[in-house]
Amino acid sequence: MAPETGAEVVLRLDGITKRFGPLVANDAISVTLRKGEVIALLGENGAGKTTLMNILFGHYTADAGTVEVFGQPLPPGHPRAALAAGVGMVHQHFTLADNLTVLENILLGTRPLLAPRLDAREARARVARLSRDFGLAVHPDARVGALSVGERQRVEILKALYRDARILILDEPTAVLTPQETSALFETLRKAVAQGLSVIFISHKLGEVIEISSRVLVLRHGRLVGEVATADTDRHRLAEMMVGAEIAAPRLSERAPGPAFLTLTGVDTPRRGNAPGLKGVTLALRAGQITGLAGVSGNGQAALAALIGGLETPAKGSMELHGARPADWSPRAALTGGIARIPEDRHRTGSVADFTLTENAVLESYAGPPYSRRGWMNWRAADDFARRIIETYDVRCPGPAARIRLLSGGNMQKLILGRALEAGPRIILANQPVRGLDIGAVTFVQNRLIAARDAGAAVLLISEDLDEVMALSDVIHVIYEGRLSPAFPRGTMTPAGLGGWMAGHGFEREHTRGGADAA
Amino acid sequence: MEILDILLTASFWAAAVRIASPLIFATLGELICERAGVLNLGIEGIMVIGAFTGWMTVYLGFGLWTGVLVAMLAGMLFGLLHATLTVPFGLSQHVVGLGVTLLATATAAFAYRLSLPEVTSPPKIVPFQPLPVPGLSELPLVGPAFFAQTPLTYLAFALVVVVSVVLYRTPLGLALRAAGENPASVEAQGLSVTAIRMGAVIVGSGLMAIGGAFLTMSAFSSFFFEMVNGRGWICIALVVFGAWRPGKAALGALLFAAFDALQVRLQQTPMGAVVPYQVFLMVPYILSILALVLMSRRAEVPAALMVPFNKGER
Secondary structure, X not given: OOOOOOOOEEEEEEXXXXXXXXXXXXXXXXXXXXXXXXXXXXXXXXXOHHHHHXXXXXXXXXXXXEEEEOOEEOOOOOHHHHHHOOEEEEOOOOOOOOOOEHHHHHHOOOOXXXXXXXXXXXXXXXXXXXXXXXXXXXXXXXXXXXXXXXHHHHHHHHHHHHOOOOEEEEEOOOOOOOHHHHXXXXXXXXXXXXXXXXXXXXXXXXXXXXXXXXXXXXXXXXXXXXXXXXXXXXXXXXXXXXXXXXXXXXXXXXXXXXXXXXXXXXXXXXXXXXXXXOOOEEEEEEOOEEEEEEOOOOOOHHHHHHHHHOOXXXXXXXXXXXXXXXXXXXXXXXXXOOEEEEOOOOOOOOOOOOOXXXXXXXXXOOOOOOXXXXXXXXXXXXXXXXXXXXXXXXXXXXXXXXXXXXXXXXXHHHHHHHHHHHOOOOEEEEEOOOOOOOHHHHHHHHHHHHHHHHOOOEEEEEOOXXXXXXXXXXXXXXXXXXXXXXXXEOOOOOHHHHHHHXXXXXXXXXXXXXXXXXX | OHHHHHHOOHHHHHHHHHHHHHHHHHHHHHHHHHHOOOOOOOHHHHHHHHHHHHHHHHHOOXXXXXXXXXXXXXXXXXXXXXXXXXXXXXXXXXXXXXXXHHHHHHHHHHHHHHHOOOOOOOOOOOOOOOXXXXXXXXXXXXXXXXXXXXXXXXXXXXXXXXXXXXXXXXHHHHXXXXXXXXXXXXXXXXXXXXXXXXXXXXXHHHHHHHHHHHHHHHHOOOXXXXXXXXXXXXXXXXXXXXXXXXXXXXXXXXXXXXXXXXXXXXXXXXXXXXXXXXXHHHHHHHHHHHHHHHHHHHOOOOOOOOOOOOOOOO
């Protein structure tokens, strides 16, 4: 997919600037897109990728700059105008109504609102044709609420194609997909490009950008810092452009595993709402070892984290902590048993937004000395503790008395990490510890986890990012519909191999239907 | 046995259908609002306004249908107020709704006193008269029960069909349902969430007001301050009972009305001499609560109900 330099320019963004208060989200960004090419917009969280595309699509109005589609200026601030001009956008958070069927979602907004009837016959045939041509299998009468994430994304793409989109914008489309679904998506994109569509692919995943795009535009802090032909670059150089500095990959030294601190044997937990429970899970977390848990989100990761964090008890099977079955299992018991938790959602369960850094620092330990005695808080000790974390973990903040709400995600996570690690835990439950962090913070958190492992802690790393799991884990399990794969030692599995397990291949046959679809 | 006897009389069913009619109007109105994502707690007050303005219009010498129209417009006006505060301004739907109810109720009382300062008992109007459907009204039992009602009752039941068809068979209905589930899906298709939601609240409030007008113009012939008497709140429960579907909600209204009609008749049986009448008055509410508990377990609430939508918010 070489860039066709001679091809017609279909889209031209010129000098786009957008401010949110004091923050310059886009600083005079110019982009051209030609017919039949895939360009990638690469950048960290907050680099301004999504803002730029939302301006193009009319969700936001730019403070300065112009948008031209097929040589015509696009009036700002109107998604309808963008749609009419042939721009289709697949948002990171899908814009589908769960209570409607696939066909209804596709039809939404395509007819005059006051049309007397909704004639779906012709639309149905067209959707079927598009599904076939672009490899987007999905049942037109299925309720969107019942579809898997991969299927929903197909509906979003169908929606754009149904409206004759000639320019397709995909915002972080692979964040929620299995490797198999991602390759199916790329297949679809290649078909689209072959038919003369142009694609803007927004991502922060380097491998995917290199695989699918012909040109890469790198954004950093709202500025376009580089534009290169994909053929002339590599992962390493792209990563450095993205971060603006040299980066070192985390290194795992050889280390013999120690005794098992926590073992699960044949554990079942009940289903909670839409989240599956565990089914016959057997797992050992060993001293000096990082156990990686890969899997598509919603396959039982939450149940396992709840179990180890003390929020859930086994309905069946047994759990042993430091060689003994815990008498009663609760978050308090988990803490006193030496389990430190880095929760999946740092905003909701990891911190209290309107509490200060000090208060958040002692959130798990305030009930006893040194932070309280006989029911009275010792704020001086708590403040000292917060200060220690701020210093050792490089938390950038106004001070321990600041509310944690004001901190960036990375700094908030460093405080939570410090709170967990300073207690000297023997078991660390790290659930999506680097999700949404920029590369600097990612490296910091990962290196701290590795240091804890080297010091003899047992780490459970739950992540949806397969690259992260493979880079950091001594052994890897895949979780699928509450079931656990065998343990794969470091270096014995390929991404494709693990991807197969993530899609349910390899698990006992009767348990592999439904849920995540293996396209 | 008395219950069975009552259930087999035409007058019982006629009463049930009559009692259900205002509930159906208002329930459909609330359902439209909620399907678009707005909880309209102004319903109780808007029914009072509808009851007052409809009756007052006729009292001033205009026709009955003019009264219905005026009631609807008055309801839509309060709907506009509610919609403006909750949709573009995104204020709390609970607070605004209760505020609209208080304002509308007080406005009706104020206007009543202003226009009839000397009156001790409210003047009567000539209400809608039963309009037997030729042929159908001759049927045994069913005829007098269902086909000898006033025109407004026929309108209520016709609206159930109309609202269903609009919701499920037209582009407008599609956009309305999407706005209540995921407004971003509407926005992304270039439609205005604000316009759809405001339109839904205004039209829905118009229907609520007709429900109120039914009381003064079809069920009774006069206006009393206490006449709406919590019917609006019942309708909010009926929307849940009907799982946000017009047909099921209307069925719920009929069920509630049937209990109500039944309790009145039970009071006149020998049982009524023994059991305090308050117990009978409770029956429809208790049975409604039970039905609500059973029916609404699996109901799917519109996901964006009570969630304001701000375009361009980060």
